[in-house]
Amino acid sequence: MSWRKEQRRAERGYHHGNLKEALLQAALGLIAEKGAAGFTFADAARMAGVSAAAPYRHFRDRDELLSSIAQRGFEQFEQRLTAAWDDGRPDTVTAFERVGKAYLAFAREEPAFYNAMFESGVPVDANPALQAASERAFNIIRAAAERLAALTPPGTARPPAMMMALHIWSMAHGVASLFSRGDAARRKLPMSPDELLEAEVLIYLRGLGFPTDRRPVGKGAEPPPVPPEAPSGSGVPPGGTPSGPWGKPK
Amino acid sequence: MSWRKEQRRAERGYHHGNLKEALLQAALGLIAEKGAAGFTFADAARMAGVSAAAPYRHFRDRDELLSSIAQRGFEQFEQRLTAAWDDGRPDTVTAFERVGKAYLAFAREEPAFYNAMFESGVPVDANPALQAASERAFNIIRAAAERLAALTPPGTARPPAMMMALHIWSMAHGVASLFSRGDAARRKLPMSPDELLEAEVLIYLRGLGFPTDRRPVGKGAEPPPVPPEAPSGSGVPPGGTPSGPWGKPK
DNA sequence: GGCTCATGTAAAGATCGTTCACATGAGCTG
DNA sequence: CAGCTCATGTGAACGATCTTTACATGAGCC
Incomplete structure (x- = not known):
């Protein structure tokens, strides 16, 4: 009234x-x-x-609204990951890292979606559409991992792409939940979540035998263009490079 | 009545x-x-x-009960991590991996604590005791990372221990939240969360230059004892080992 | 114009979180 | 042991939420 x-x-x-x-x-x-x-x-x-x-x-009830939001979130998430991956351009490793950054950016810029998707207690299988949306999003990471796995330098064991995808997902999600959002962001860090994840992924990729020593972490000069997808001879990083993916050692 | x-x-x-x-x-x-x-x-x-x-x-209210539980959780968490680390025995890398497993075991065996600690929305800084407990727990990982960083093979850049600790934490937390508990565990995986995390950590450590190619993932035979803490010459894994930390390639 | 059905409303019951005035009894003081 | 005091528990009550139920409205279609 x-x-x-x-x-x-x-x-x-x-x-x-x-x-x-x-x-x-x-x-x-x-x-x-x-x-x-x-x-x-x-x-x-x-x-x-x-x-x-x-x-x-x-x-039907409050939970259904929540899972609808989660579903929508996964759809937008998928779009952003797809755009970031950009079918592996200009080169696979660069695109791969862009996906990682997109993951964090999404968690940061869409806290409501991220919350509904991962932190609201809505089970992934609450509803088939939600589960499907979640899988489609993950499939982007998986497809990227597949392309990456195909590039393993000769003489190196080829890792299962599925495993790589799960690893990357867990890293991104771990960094996002622990350091990159709302309350959790209050933990004091020596570097930004973005840098943290980038270094983590680079070290991981190096552990798989990929050459990744092409740029320091700082966002200064663009890295020298790498001949796209031409694994440069021995994949193993040149023995004893003095600086790592985390920047200069002091 | x-x-x-x-x-x-x-x-x-x-x-x-x-x-x-x-x-x-x-x-x-x-x-x-x-x-x-x-x-x-x-x-x-x-x-x-x-x-x-x-x-x-x-x-005072419901939230205070929740944060009390979270605090207690961090205390038990710290105990379990401390026990797992066992001051780096028998060798640093083995102990380090044991810490990772303890992380997952805690998430699996104490879902209530884990939930209160990381998924209940209780901010880390809700109460000073809680924050302190959380930091003490993290410090175990950090101390372990410090010991590990000190072992970087000669000729390899030494990574900041703090960064390593954050990386490991994010991996463990990512795997735990995504795959290792309750509802989340319903995602179908090609390997167990424990194996997933172990492989992830091993690849990561290899990326840092640590020799980690000493055992396949299966829990069969005990690995041959490694001379404790004697970095075996060149830290870089022998060029082109045909099998990775994830087991035999097929 | 009249029917029908999706969509919205009001009212009501059950449960919660929280507060307040009051009851109880454990432990100290003498 | 009597008596006091204060921590601890009780009941009743308020406002808010979730959810259901019976009823109202009006948009679209014949």
């Missing part, structure tokens, strides 16, 4: 017109603010200007 | 005697069952056989 309510209703009529979408947006905002735990179904309804019971016409 | 209630009270008298501890235990059980999000203050009270208001005599 409040004036505002009548006002709203006058604007949009008895029927909202696009409540489902409005609820998703509202929830997204609330999760970004207060985390998936603090988000409340009633609040989302209020924010959309409808009664507390209305959302039940569009979502 | 119920018979049960009178019964309980007759057994223990008006005062509970050890309510704080009982609440912590009850909460632990509930979190293990339904996750930190699903755990309710009222439930814990009920489980301890006490009115819903009683817990407020021991905890």
